[in-house]
Structure formats: structure tokens, C-alpha cells
Amino acid sequence: MHRFLAGCLAVSALVFAHSAHASECGYTSAGWNAPNGAVVFDRGEGPIRNVMDAIGEYRTHSMLSHGSIGAASHATMADPDQNSWPTVCGTPLNVNQLQNGYPGLEQVNQGGIYHYMYDPDGSGPEWTAWQLGDAMGAAQVADALWFNHPYVSDVSHVDSGQYIDRPLWNGARVPYSLFQYRDLQTVNQMPGSATNNGMVCSTFLAYAHNYAGRGLVSAYTYPHDRIANASNSLYTGVYNHCKASLGWFENAALTVICPVFWNVCGNAGNQVANCMAAGRCDTSSSSIWKGVRDNSSTTATSISPDRIGGWGVHPISSTLWASDYSHQLQWNSGGNVYGCWQ
Template structure:
């Protein structure tokens, strides 16, 4: 089957080799997420390949990408079978205290500057991130750098740049101080944050710059690495005003619903403090303000109304599906990622031995 035909078919969930459930270590932080765990083996993903995934647990990014007709929600970069993994993410923010809890329930600082941001972790850390805490994946697969002529070594060049040229700082895990991972520094010399506003506007990240609040997200980090490693930039995609409206409303509804049901990214909100109102709608507006305008400290509805009613407003970003050449995004020609031409390759956890590690 030709690559063109294959790329038009939405992939079903791929079989992942079963391995032992991770051993998790909880700790005292302002998040309910568990950082540390083990994998009984490592993945088989080649050096220089990207890994694209979709969790089954919902969350704000899933809500936004579903609303614009895209499927994959996270992107990672492999430094070889059983080796380190580069990605950009954030733990679930904690909540604020009384009385701000009842109007802006999500910790504004943790929502604004997502932690750990851009980092490099081991196989135990990435397995805990993907599968720990009872989580599961709808989809996970890898793609190698290639063109119509076949596979090439361009992905390995990007890998070498990340390992040898992008500055890092060794960082102790917030839940197990005996474990270390590496946080990447941006062009300004400071560790990169995970910034939800990147889904609204990636600014100049794909051409070597850093976004607002020294931020990137998973897919814009990989676009940044491609350019900094000496390859042409991945063109950002513009989502029109109508798609921006749809995505924003879907985001607010998703956060509110997951908060009300105690599921997904915002599980636990509203379980410890009683307010005179349902705080889940406040949480929904707060997250929407954060992603659409970089205003993570307020649930003021006028912020979104001003965006919604301004026909000139659009979103400009690079998503995981754009990296992979899926959901109508180009997989050949200029302005595409090095990995877009490849199809989905099955991931197996069959490399190396037991590894323990932490993702923050």
C-alpha cells in the first residue's frame, strides 16, 4: 500500500507488549500526580524517532485537539531503544486556598508555568508518565525520519543536537530527591516551562525562538529542535476563527465536566473545600483564559468574550498530528517535519532490563 494511501487512514490503537505494572512512589508536592515508577523493560523505538500518543483519560489538550478534528495529543522524542526520552509536559496543577479557591480554584502559578516543562528522562520515568496511576493509552506509535526515497539519518542528527547542544540543568525529582532528570533551557538560558498559550500562538518557537513566558509544549519543542539542528522550519498551521471558537468552548466544557465528575486532568477539584457555588465552571473559564490569552490567574468571562467576538482572532501552532503528517496535515513537501512521511510503527517494550525513574 502506498504511503499516500496509508496516511489517509486513521490508525487504530496499536498493540503494546504487556509488562509489569510500575512501582509508584508518592510524595509531597502541590499536585496529585505520581512522578516515579518502574518499567520491567524499555521501548524498541529507534534513536531519532518521534513517538505520538493519545491517552484515554481526557484533559484540556485532548478537548482542544478533538474540537479541531485532530487525534494525537502528545509527542515525544526517542534517543534509542531503552534510552532516554525528550518531551515537554506539566503535572496537574494544585489548587489555591481560601478565599480565592472559590473563584480561581487552580493554582495560577502552576497553571501559568507548567512544570517540569521540557525535560529528558529515562524509561522508568516515561513509562510512569504514560501508564502510571492506572492510566491507559488509546494509541501510541513511533515514526522515523524519512522521505519517498526511504529512511534517513536526519532524526539522529536532531537527537545529537538535543543531547549535545541544547543546554540542560540536572534536577532532582520533587518526589524522590535521589533521582535526577534533566530540564532543557531555552534560548534565554532559563529552563523551559510548559505553557498552554502555545496552543493559541507558538510565536517564533519553530524558527529558534522561545514563546511567551519562556514556554513551549510537546510538539512545538520538537519543531524547535528540528530547526536548531540545522533543518528547515516546520510551518505553523493557522486554525481559523471558527475553529478557535469551537476549541475554546469545548475546552471550557471539558474541564467543567471532568471537574464535576472527578475524572480526567482536574480530578479532585472541589473535594476538600465547600463554596457557595459550583467551582467547576470557574475552573473551566480559568483554563480557557490561560490557553486562549495567557491569563491563568482569573476566570473573568470577558477575556474569552473579547476573543470570541473578534473575527480577526485565530490560532497558530504546531500539533502532534502536524508533526506526524496526520489529519490532513501535509506529510511531504516544504515546511513539514522530518518524520511526517513515515507511517505508524508499533511500539514494543522489549529492550533492556528493569528501570526506575521519575518524570518530575
Template sequence: MRRLLVGSVAVSALALAGTAHASGECGSTSAGWNAPNGAVVFDRSFGPIRDVLDAIGEYRTHSMLSHGPGSTVSHATMANPTQEPWPGVCTKPISGFDLRYGYPGLEQINQGGIYMSLYGKGGPEWTGWQQGDPAQAALIGDSIWYNHSYVSDKSRFDTGQYLDRPVRNGARVNYSLFQYRHLETANQIPGNASNNGMVCSTFMAYAHNYAGRGVVTPHTYSHAQIANASNSLYTGIYNECKSSLGWFVDAALTVACPTYNVCGNAGNQVANCMSANMCDSSDGRYWKSVRDDPNATATSISPDRIGGWGVHPISNTVWGPDYTHQLQWNSGGNVYGCWQ
């Protein structure tokens, strides 16, 4: 029988106090969320993904698979990438490895872990959940939790805590920014994708299919939409870098590299990664060649498509026909955990 994250968490003084580590990676919640087993939980938060989705007219920025009220959650996410060491940081500010193989990627964590992931360094602007047919949704939650192969990793911030990492093609699943440009066959069984990667919503599509609930079809975004998204992503990264926000909190890169356009290099690097999977390069010609190619499009599955919002059909997933319920943290328990 697989290890149950919720049941095996040791109650510590930190958990009893209901407080959290200042780092925002580990901590506890005094109550669990109310999302039923198999429900998809959405949020809208700030950051590079929001810049992209706002630019194409979509709202939700993250999606997660609940395994029940106060229980565990499966999702794909990415921690802040690290910087390149001096002096290369001036020309290539962000670790290309971290951008291409986003950590932790696909993971299964407890309520303390997901609470810190959402609220440890701020909090989302909006949250909600959709379930659809309860029996069909529960099949999705149970299939990923009980049937899928996984490995366990120690937390980078508390070695006494473990993160379960579902595996695909015999390897841990990374968070791949290129999924926003092309999901390839990440939504199919067996399926595959560059960097053995998924993002939150392509994982949800995979889980839907893995449970036998059907293939979640992707959406193709027009050239005008992806051109707008590319510009928005570059500008968002550039502004965060200049302001030492987001991925660049306390980085002070403009001070360390006064004769370089370090924030422009950072913007180029992230835009290259998402548009062309060229995560090691800060040469802006790569993403601009995609932006300026009138035949270039993007084919992917977004959180809005998972939920059947906007232009996306409600019949594409089990969850789509449901309305959005308010996410509340009101189930019992005081659980300590980590999300990376």
C-alpha cells in the same frame, strides 16, 4: 561528558520488583520502548488537550523525542496544577502560576520516568512512532541530547532522582498553554515565546530546527475552529471538576465552596490561560471575547502537524513521510525513574 540518565540510575528493590510508586510520578518499567533514536513518539490520552484537539478535528495529543530503544526521551509536559489556598480557591480554583509556567515543562528522563508519565495513572488510548530517514532523525535526537545546554533538578517525589531540564534563553523551559493559541517564534532559532514556554509539539519543531533539519511551519486555525475548541475546553474542565476527575481528583471543590460556581470559575481560568495568557483570572469575558471575535484565529504546531497527518503536509518534517509504527515495550532493562 554529560551524565547519562540510563547508566547512572541506581538499581533499587523497587526497580528489581518491576513495580511502581502509587503516586504515578516515579517507578520502573521491566522493558524499554522500541522507538529508534530521533523518532517522534505519539500518544492519544484523555484530558484538556484532547478536548481542544478533538474540537479542531485532530487525533494525537502528545509527542516525544526518543533517544533510542530503552534509552532516554525528551519532551515537554505539564503536571496537574495545584489549587489556590482557602478561601481564594472558591473564586480562582487553580494556581495561576502553575497554569502559566507549567511544570516540569521541557525535560529529559529515562524509561522508568516516561513509562510512569504515560501509564502511572491510567494509560493512553493509542501510541505509535515515526522515524522517517534514520540518519536525519538520529541527527535530531543526538543534537538535543549531546549539544543542547541543560540543568539538572531533583525530582519533587524522590530527591535521589534527577531530571535534566534543557534551557532556552538562559532559563528552564516551561509548559505554556498559550502556545496552543500562538506559538510566536518557539519553532525558530534562537526564537522566543511568552512564559519562555513550549508545548510538546512546538518543542519537536524546535528540535527539528535546532538540528539543522529546517523550520517546521505552523498552521493557522480558523475562527470557527478556535471557537469550538474554546467551548470544548471550558466544558471539559467544568465536567472534570464536577466529577472530581483529571486535575480535580479528590478536590471536592463543590463541597468546599457550596455558594460558588467553582467549576465554572475553573473552566474560565483555563480557557483564559490558553486563549489570552490570562491565567490568574476566572473572569470568563477574556476567553469569550476571543471566541466571539470573528477575526480571531490561532497559529500553532500540533502533534498531528509534526507527524504529517490530516490536513498537514508530510514534507514539513523529517518524520512526516514515515508511516506509524506500533510502540512496543520490548527492549532490555529494568529502570527506575521519575518524570517530575
């Protein structure tokens, strides 16, 4: 779902939707072996993995393949900047960047998607695979998004010579929105809407499935005990990354410049947990996410990568991809291609 909180600065270990240290631009073989319309899954490090583990699911990110030498469409999030002093002490993370994750929904080439997933040394997610299922229907999804969907193009933040396409929804760009993990709202419906006009990787695929005329992907409601576990795990994951001086907090002296009564890492964990639990990315008050956690009537309704793939409690009828098994992902086409993912 990522770089969220994986996956994606060089990218830090506190990636939301993805791998911890991927570079933004680079070369790779000309293409992967995922056919047009296949969904590519992986399991990477980061706070999203903490959330997925807490609800008993495995996959942390999902992407739509546009063919063996084509692009990939996905929604992801790079790490927000930390605020400057003294704001950083009470509200450690840039509020706008946390609430409206960049790059959000995008289409990148093989060089870009490879370097989203892997470091220059080849390290990356612990598991990758693709599923195709209904090959004709899957190709219809990919082609509808590629040929028919409105988009804008702008230059990479890293390399001004590279352009990245950004599909539009409701006439606007689509940021990565952590609140989608709590409530996808009507992203899976047509025309659909959501807070901040946002999506995450798997709710985007549900949208694409319906946009192409392949039917509604129904949401799944997680019971209270699961979201309580997820809330605790998300907070702890962010806190631990911070304390290890990774990610946004590479300079451990940060805890020195703030008064002793400021728990900077705890505030970062609260801010991210608030953002996911209640869409409140602007505060580090723990009462918001703990209020959701401690209210026995609260649930979460969303669509995860495991549901897109029909795994665990999710039926193989959930999507046109879900009837397939997992195929090993490889980059094995001749030649090479350069690209950027942000």
C-alpha cells in the same frame, strides 16, 4: 502536547498533555522499540484531547526518542494545585503553576517515560505509535539535543535520589505554556522566543528540528470556527472533570465551603480557557476567552502533534518524521530500569 492539559498529586484526570492516572516513578523494561530520533505519539485523556478533537485532530502528545534504551525528551505539565480557601472560590487554580507548567521541557529515562504514560495496572493512552522518516536526519535531531544543547539537572519532586535533566532555552528553563496552543510566536525559529519562555510538546519538536539544522517547521493557522469550537470544548472539559470530583477537585465538599453564588467548576474552566486563549491565567472572568471566541477575526497559529507527524491537513513534507507511517510502540528490551518523570 499533555499532560495539559494531558499530560500528567497522583496525577488526576484533568491532565493537560496526558493519561489520567499515571504514577510519577517506577520500573519498566529497559527500553522501547522507538529508534534514536523517532517521534513517539499518543492519544490520551484530558482537556488537550478536548481541544484536539474540536479542531479535527487526533494525537494529543509527542516525544523525542533517544534510542531503544535511551531517554525521551518532551514538554509536559502536571496538574496545578488548587488555591487555598477562600481564593479557591474565585480563582480555583494556582496561577503561577498554571501559567508556568511544571515540569515543562525535560529529559527522562525509560522508567520515567513509561510511568508518565501508564498506570501501575498498565492502563494508559488509547493509542501509541512512533515515526522515524529520515533516519539519519532524525538521529541528528536527537543527538544535537542530547549532546550539544545546554541543560541543568535537579532532583525529582517525588524521589530525591533521582535526577532529571531540563534543557534550557534562551538561558532559562522552559515551562509548559498553554498559550502556545493559541500562538507559538517564534518557537520554531532561531533563536526564537515565546511568552514565559514556554513550549508545549509539539512546538518543542519544531524547535528541535530547526536547532539541529533540519529546517524550519512552518506553523499552521486554524480558522476562527475551529478555535471557537476548541474554546467551548476546553471549558466544558475542565468543567465536567471538576463536577465529577476528579483531578484538582477530588473533595466534592469544595463546592460547600464557597458561597452559593460562586461557581467553582465554572471558574476553573474559565481560568484554563483564559490561559490558553489569551495567556491570562490569573483570572476566571469568562469575558476574556469568550471575547476571543466571539470575535470572528481571531485565529490560532501553532504546530500540533498531527502536524509534526504529517497527518490530516498537514503535508508529509512538514517535518523529516512526517514521511513515515505509524509503527506500534512496544517496551521489549531485556532488563529493567527505574526512573521518574517529575
